[in-house]
Amino acid sequence: MDASVIVVGAGPAGLMLAGELRLAGVDVLVLERLAERTGESRGIGFTVRTMEVFDQRGLLPRFGDIETSTAGHFGGLPLDLTVLGAAHGAARTVPQSRTETVLEAWARELGADIRRGHEVTALTEDAHGVSVTVDGAPTALRARYVVGCDGGRSTVRRLAGFDFPGTPATTELYLADVRGVDLPPKMTADPSAGGLVMIAPLPGGITRVIAAERGTPPVRRTGPPEFGEVADVFKRLTGTDISAAEPVWVSAFTDAARQVTQYRRGRTLIAGDAAHVHLPAGGQGMNTSVQDSVNLGWKLAAVVKGTAPDSLLDTYHSERHPVGRTLLTSTRAQSLLILGGDDVAPLREVLTELLGHTEVSRHLAARVSGLDIRYDVGAGPHPLLGARLPRLALDHGTRRRTSTELLRTGRGLLLDLTDNPTLRRRAHAWTDRVDIVTATPREVPGESPLHRTTAALVRPDGHVAWAAPGSHHDLPTALERWFGPAR
Known part of the structure; x- marks a missing residue:
């Protein structure tokens, strides 16, 4: 094997995935067709959720002074993002070229092998790995898995035979x-x-x-x-x-809108614009692409390292395909509002009226901000199950830390909020993959998302996989589901 994982494409999705894999200690080779970055920038900002993701990895300071805003829009109709109560606003003036510069530097620092001027021309999969042919190279490169992050005209998607249905451009x-x-x-x-x-x-x-x-x-x-x-x-x-x-x-x-029917075919996976194309309303495409990679990275790393079964990779499709489908529905609706003529004027009028209601405004604000995503992690009444853990201030011993800081290792996180030795003992067999932290939320108890929560298991992507009280599964079951069998 030339690498455990070959990533094709050095845009935001590919570079983010490379960094996530290296953070987990997996060797990765990135192949990029272009000899150098173009400096072009389709995306020019981050949604609130992407700001949280970059905060989780300690990347925000690398972007310098970021101008944020609490003003958003849905199809040109204004939204007030303050209804979300999020710690971050949306970033408005970060060019995609800057994002790629920051992510490439981060991935290289972590040890990613990034090769430019390498155009993939053929791909063959067998029971043990994938062979990738690069134009002009005498021999194929081998990896256990290949991920296509090579954009809307993805070569990997075509070579691997992914279906890409949708609506044509109008x-x-x-x-x-x-x-x-x-x-x-x-x-x-x-x-x-x-x-x-x-x-x-x-x-x-x-x-x-x-x-x-x-x-x-x-x-x-x-x-x-x-x-x-x-x-x-x-x-x-x-x-x-x-x-x-x-x-x-x-x-x-x-305004073409298309999405692959599967995000995984055997040892070949698809992420970012290779998986979904649409009208770039509100810059949601690049942000969704980055979040695809954050969802996939830790899962692929666990399978490569042998700590989790191959079936964990199936949750990448089951979790991110619905997100992509919702993205296409949202951007197609916004396309009608933005590009429609007098025939959609009544729709704009009705929607403007509905946005005057707080719940409607909050729903659409969460949709365009990426904060409405909730994965199926198992049944239970706890409001955070499957949702992302917001940025929270915590007392950790004599230190004051945030929940996002605790995720910077790219590992799982078990928050023990009541100093419970029994809880820590039950999770001890997973400490090679999960950090156990005893902490106390600093928020006013009645207002904290962790109010009356005694413990929470957080995945490396920041989503809550288990919480007590409020999960119908016990802690070891949740740990094994998301992090593999006990050591």
């Missing part, structure tokens, strides 16, 4: 990052505007412009559009001429 949207223009931030998607216009300031004096004329069918392209096309559409929609601006990057995308 509209083309233009994107341009430009210098030399002074445009105020803006988002217009009402019927009278004739289409969609978005203007967002980015670091370095760059302004992002997105424009789409309603009813414009997609063009079959072999490369990016000319900036003149973008400027013409922008002028027709706004009356403003930006043709004299300096284009830094120009691209086009569509």
Whole structure:
């Protein structure tokens, strides 16, 4: 074997997965078709949940000063994210190029082998591993598992025969990052505007412009559009001429929505845009991709290391496929609101009225923030079961720590909230995979999510797998389910 795992694609999903695998001590080889990063940035921010994920791994300081906001939107209709009561806001101005720079540096520091200029051309799986052929290489590379993180036009997805059904594109949207223009931030998607216009300031004096004329069918392209096309559409929609601006990057995308039917086929798995493509409403695609990798990384590492059975990998599909399906439903609904004409005006009016109700606003805010995800970890009435553990302040001996800090090792976490030696003794046989921490929540007891909770088992991805009281399974059963048999 050349590596235990080969990851194809060095975008956010692939680099995050490489870091997660190395954090668990698994050797990983990343193959990237491009010889160097393009510097292009489709995504320009993080959802609240992705902020938590990066906090869990101690990565947030690496991004420098992050401008956060508590303002969101669903299909252009404003949302107030403060209804979520989350510790983090959403990050608005982090270009994807910066995200890739940070994640690549982190993965390399942990020992990931990242090889650029390596285009995968063939893939063959057998009972013991997967052989990957790289263009120009004399011999194939071998690994126990291969993960395709190679984007919407995924080569791995095609070579491995994954089905990729969905709805075809109906509209083309233009994107341009430009210098030399002074445009105020803006988002217009009402019927009278004739289409969609978005203007967002980015670091370095760059302004992002997105424009789409309603009813414009997609063009079959072999490369990016000319900036003149973008400027013409922008002028027709706004009356403003930006043709004299300096284009830094120009691209086009569509509202096509597709998702693979399975996230795993034997020893080949799919993550990120390779698994799901859609209208990039609210930047949810890159964020979902990063979270795919955080869900998969610790599971794949446990199987490779032999501490958990191969069946643990099946929970990657059972947990993340529904998330991807919900993502497509959400972005298709937003596509109707953003790109629809007068015929969807009544829908906008009704939805605007509904957003005046706190529960509706909270539901959609959680949806676009990634905080509504709850996995099936077993029955029980505890409100945190399957959900992510929020960022909480804890007294740990004489130290004050946060729940996200305790997850930075990438291991499981058993929170003993009542200094219970019996609990710790029952979990002792898993201490090679799970950290046991005795701590006390600092929040006001009646307001803490851990109010009246005596213990909680948290997976490496931050989701609660067991809690007491409130789980119908006992602790050893939960530990074995998620971390494999006792030592």
